[in-house]
Each structure stands twice: as structure tokens, then as C-alpha cells.
Amino acid sequence: MNKEILKDFIQRVWNEGDISAISEYLADSYHVMHDPGDPWNGMTLDVAGFQNRVSISRAPVPDQRFEIQSLFENEDSVCMTWLWKGTHLGEIAGIPPTGKTLHMSGATVYFFENNKISGHWQVADRLSIFQQLQANRSQ
Known part of the structure; x- marks a missing residue:
């Protein structure tokens, strides 16, 4: 069941940018336990804080997409491996938009209550x- 919830969440919230849907998926508090490089690393967010996080994260790459590679479910968690891509249309880390497609991969364990x-x-x-940003900037 949690796998299906997570798939819907990724599609609606992260891929489509529907921040109004966040309250359907999130617990009252959401803890970013370990996410090096993420400005919210170590923080606990409420729904409004998570909506802000999604809005800020999607702004420089509004067409971003997570492509789920695999899902592994336990009782209270789902591990998702993923590929991500998006067009660099806004400033990232002081680097102006290049219009180039960026790619990244990762793995995330989501916890459920x-x-x-x-x-x-x-x-x-x-x-x-x-x-990629450095290479695109020098072209």
C-alpha cells in the first residue's frame, strides 16, 4: 500500500508540482533525516514548510521529473531508486540558467506513519x- 502512496506522491507533488496535494500524503511532521546538500537536511517540516521546500526546489527546474527505477517496501518504509532530469531554467548555486538538461540519480528511503x-x-x-552546471556554464 505504501508503495502506491509513494508513487502517487512522486508523480503529483514532485513531477507535476501540485503543492496543494501535499497534505494528502504528508504526516503532521516530516523529518529530513539525512540528505547531504539539501538546505532542509536535519529539519522537521510541517505541511506548509514542505510546500515551501517543493516550490523552492522546483523553481530552477520546473519541468523536473523523477523516473522511479525500483521500489522496496518494508512495514513502515519504502526505498526508491530513481533517475531525475530537468531543464536548468533558473539560478542554481549562483549559476544563471543555461537551458540545458540536467541529470542525477539517487536512492531515498521514505518513512511512513x-x-x-x-x-x-x-x-x-x-x-x-x-x-554539469560548471560544464554548461563554460560552453
Whole structure:
């Protein structure tokens, strides 16, 4: 069941940018347990805080898409491996938009409480994004 909830959440919230749907999926508090390079790393967010996080995260790459590679479910967690891509249309880390497509991969463990997502632990290849931004800037 949690796998289906997560698939819907990724599609509606992260791929389509429907921040009004966040309250359907999130627990009252959401803890970013481990996500190096994420400005929200270590924070606990309410629904409004998570909506802000999605809006800010999607702004420089509004067409971003997560392509789920695999899902592994336990009682209270789902591990998702993913590929991500999006067009660099806004400033990222002081680098102006290049219009180029960026690619990244990662794995995220989402935690659930009463069929609501309550947090995540993630590793993402953010170094490759930085390398792509640097290469695109010099072209």
C-alpha cells in the first residue's frame, strides 16, 4: 500500500508540482533525516514548510521529473531508486540558467506513519549536477 502512496506522491507533488496535494500524503511532521546538500537536511517540516521546500526546489527546474527505477517496501518504509532530469531554467548555486538538461540519480528511503509520509533518508548524486552546471556554464 505504501508503495502506491509513494508513487502517487512522486508523480503529483514532485513531477507535476501540485503543492496543494501535499497534505494528502504528508504526516503532521516530516523529518529530513539525512540528505547531504539539501538546505532542509536535519529539519522537521510541517505541511506548509514542505510546500515551501517543493516550490523552492522546483523553481530552477520546473519541468523536473523523477523516473522511479525500483521500489522496496518494508512495514513502515519504502526505498526508491530513481533517475531525475530537468531543464536548468533558473539560478542554481549562483549559476544563471543555461537551458540545458540536467541529470542525477539517487536512492531515498521514505518513512511512513499511518499511511502518511513522515520523513526520508537520501543519497543523491548532487556532485554530478554541480559538474554539469560548471560544464554548461563554460560552453
